[in-house]
Amino acid sequence: MELQLESIRKVVGGQVYLYEMSLALKPGLNVLLGPTTAGKTTLMRLMAGLEQPTSGRILLDGQDVTRLPVKKRNVAFVYQQFINYPNLTVFENIASPLRIRGGLSKTALRERVEATARMMRIHDLLDRLPAALSGGQQQRTAIARALVKETGLLLMDEPLVNLDYKLREELRIEMQNIFDSRDAIVVYSTTEPVEALMLGGTVFVLDQGRLLQSGPVLEVYHHPDTQRVGEIFSDPPMNLLDARLEEGQLRLADGQRFPATSHMAGLLPGAYRIGVRPNHVTTAPTGPSSVAVPGVVELAEISGSETFLHTATAPGPDGSPGKLVAQLEGVHRFELGQPTTLYMDPDQLYLFDMEGKLAAAPERIWEEAV
Amino acid sequence: MEKTKNNRAWFLVLPVVISVSFSAIIPLMTVVNYSVQDIFGPGQRVWVGKEWYVDAVRDADLHAALLRNLLFSFEALLIEIPLGVFLALRMPAKGKWASLALVLIALPLLIPWNVVGTIWQIFGRADIGLGGYFLNSTLGIPYNYTLNARDAWYTILVMDIWHWTPLVALLAYAGLRAIPDAYYWAARIDAASNWAIFRFIQLPKLRGVLLIAVLLRFMDSFMIYTEPFVVTGGGPGNATTFLSIFLSKLAVGQFDLGPAAAFSLIYFLLIQVFSYIFFTTIRNIGRGDTA
Numbered sequence: 001m002e003l004q005l006e007s008i009r010k011v012v013g014g015q016v017y018l019y020e021m022s023l024a025l026k027p028g029l030n031v032l033l034g035p036t037t038a039g040k041t042t043l044m045r046l047m048a049g050l051e052q053p054t055s056g057r058i059l060l061d062g063q064d065v066t067r068l069p070v071k072k073r074n075v076a077f078v079y080q081q082f083i084n085y086p087n088l089t090v091f092e093n094i095a096s097p098l099r100i101r102g103g104l105s106k107t108a109l110r111e112r113v114e115a116t117a118r119m120m121r122i123h124d125l126l127d128r129l130p131a132a133l134s135g136g137q138q139q140r141t142a143i144a145r146a147l148v149k150e151t152g153l154l155l156m157d158e159p160l161v162n163l164d165y166k167l168r169e170e171l172r173i174e175m176q177n178i179f180d181s182r183d184a185i186v187v188y189s190t191t192e193p194v195e196a197l198m199l200g201g202t203v204f205v206l207d208q209g210r211l212l213q214s215g216p217v218l219e220v221y222h223h224p225d226t227q228r229v230g231e232i233f234s235d236p237p238m239n240l241l242d243a244r245l246e247e248g249q250l251r252l253a254d255g256q257r258f259p260a261t262s263h264m265a266g267l268l269p270g271a272y273r274i275g276v277r278p279n280h281v282t283t284a285p286t287g288p289s290s291v292a293v294p295g296v297v298e299l300a301e302i303s304g305s306e307t308f309l310h311t312a313t314a315p316g317p318d319g320s321p322g323k324l325v326a327q328l329e330g331v332h333r334f335e336l337g338q339p340t341t342l343y344m345d346p347d348q349l350y351l352f353d354m355e356g357k358l359a360a361a362p363e364r365i366w367e368e369a370v
Numbered sequence: 371m372e373k374t375k376n377n378r379a380w381f382l383v384l385p386v387v388i389s390v391s392f393s394a395i396i397p398l399m400t401v402v403n404y405s406v407q408d409i410f411g412p413g414q415r416v417w418v419g420k421e422w423y424v425d426a427v428r429d430a431d432l433h434a435a436l437l438r439n440l441l442f443s444f445e446a447l448l449i450e451i452p453l454g455v456f457l458a459l460r461m462p463a464k465g466k467w468a469s470l471a472l473v474l475i476a477l478p479l480l481i482p483w484n485v486v487g488t489i490w491q492i493f494g495r496a497d498i499g500l501g502g503y504f505l506n507s508t509l510g511i512p513y514n515y516t517l518n519a520r521d522a523w524y525t526i527l528v529m530d531i532w533h534w535t536p537l538v539a540l541l542a543y544a545g546l547r548a549i550p551d552a553y554y555w556a557a558r559i560d561a562a563s564n565w566a567i568f569r570f571i572q573l574p575k576l577r578g579v580l581l582i583a584v585l586l587r588f589m590d591s592f593m594i595y596t597e598p599f600v601v602t603g604g605g606p607g608n609a610t611t612f613l614s615i616f617l618s619k620l621a622v623g624q625f626d627l628g629p630a631a632a633f634s635l636i637y638f639l640l641i642q643v644f645s646y647i648f649f650t651t652i653r654n655i656g657r658g659d660t661a
Contacts, residue, residue: 050555071558079552083550086571
């Protein structure tokens with residue numbers, strides 16, 4: 001089974017929702033990653049048949065299904081809102097797609113519903129109405145409703161975004177197991193790079209209605225084609241520093257230089273933008289070649305067991321304020337306004353040209369991804 | 371822990387206490403006062419105890435008016451609620467037509483009640499009224515709301531439907547717009563029919579606003595006064611004498627303040643009881659909704 005979208009485009013009232021793009025989806029997990037208004041939901045609605053593309057074709061196993069109404073397609077959709085029929089019990093909610101389709105005996109239907117409910121661990125709640133469930137249970141019911149149909153295409157539009165952190169982790173792991181056990185094309189959209197990395201599979205990075213890059217998740221993560229992909233696929237966003245490459249040396253805004261070695265060797269001289277992930281910025285030098293960037297503490301956010309340290313560094317050549325964010329393991333205290341020096345390792349720097357295209361990427365270090 | 375005593379908080383409640391006293395408690399107590407006395411004139415009154423209440427409860431005319439009013443409210447609700455929901459479902463959801471439809475549908479609500487009565491009084495006349503003339507001369511159906519009790523009844527009913535269905539439609543329209551689009555997408559993915567969408571998504575989601583619509587329409591139709599007063603004055607005979615018309619005839623027409631006061635209190639109680647029954651029953655139907 002394969003879903004192909006051939007040079008599809010979506011324009012609504014003169015506004016471009018999706019610029020022309022082509023993508024092929026294979027059984028397994030396909031993650032659509034992008035910020036809001038990237039076009040993820042529109043793309044999924046096209047895949048489901050809820051909307052028709054302005055131009056282009058959608059092929060399912062080579063068969064054109066572009067104009068096939070959603071009723072005749074075999075798809076399931078889970079939304080970020082918890083969508084269940086409000087006055088039907090959990091059992092009836094899960095059974096509803098099967099009942100509409102028909103052709104199942106009473107006992108077979110009951111078995112299917114119960115098996116799915118057990119898989120989503122809501123089999124004790126079958127008699128309840130959705131309003132009597134917690135948010136997590138409501139979404140489990142909605143997911144069960146999507147799974148019970150056993151469709152070839154399962155679309156999940158940010159299904160976990162309205163749940164709290166713990167539930168999200170729990171459900172994500174369970175769903176991963178369910179996806180693995182099925183031979184369906186699963187399309188999962190998210191705004192969070194971490195979620196994409198955890199889920200794995202193939203990732204499609206979208207931004208402002210454009211498909212920027214696609215491929216295996218780790219590949220895209222380690223080798224972003226453009227600065228924008230690097231920004232989207234990094235949370236907190238990738239740090240970007242202006243630099244000039246002259247005589248084999250990179251010069252930062254504050255005037256300090258360091259040799260452009262290893263993966264950065266052999267580049268043409270000129271203006272570049274250095275990209276460095278916050279988790280690669282440290283408070284102590286990691287080696288003899290570490291580059292020291294002096295700055296002033298602007299903000300220290302504590303997130304879980306990590307601290308995000310924001311510093312103001314030397315302004316760029318155009319006078320724009322310089323910024324460097326470090327993602328530090330553990331909870332640390334910093335005084336605002338306190339001068340501090342952060343370090344980055346030249347081996348972990350990305351270089352983008354001024355058009356935002358990748359010029360050099362560090363050697364891949366596979367084990368540090370997740 | 372030591373508690374500080376400070377009764378000055380009372381002053382904050384005082385404005386409300388004073389305004390509610392003047393707007394509700396004092397007038398109501400005046401009515402209570404009247405209901406246990408026979409008023410002959412200023413300074414001339416006799417204590418009669420519960421006599422007016424007993425009279426009111428036994429009054430055959432009052433029974434008839436009560437039944438008439440219940441039947442009227444029942445018929446009005448039976449037609450206005452489904453019709454209002456139907457209109458709301460048919461109204462465009464967005465675009466310039468939506469605004470136009472909203473304005474058109476809300477128009478009857480903007481007309482003062484006695485003007486509504488006047489409009490229909492003229493509209494129904496066989497000689498100069500568009501509706502009355504059409505029925506009598508064009509269709510050949512004898513129609514005269516001043517002579518025929520049935521015609522009068524239907525005139526008042528149709529007028530009420532014309533006047534108040536828009537309220538139900540607006541409430542239902544607002545309720546429908548509050549349903550997230552994802553529900554409709556989900557239903558389409560499930561290949562649900564339009565009827566199933568209405569039955570399993572729209573209707574349950576509308577329960578909250580429909581409860582309010584039913585309550586408002588019941589209370590208003592149970593207290594209907596101005597429109598029938600203008601059109602028929604309660605006639606012909608007693609055919610359109612609803613409770614409030616009956617009451618005003620008693621109080622203003624015959625100046626029987628005592629019986630009118632006693633009956634007012636019973637009337638007040640009836641509305642409360644019916645509203646409570648409606649409220650609790652509808653709230654308990656299909657309690658699965660969070661909206």
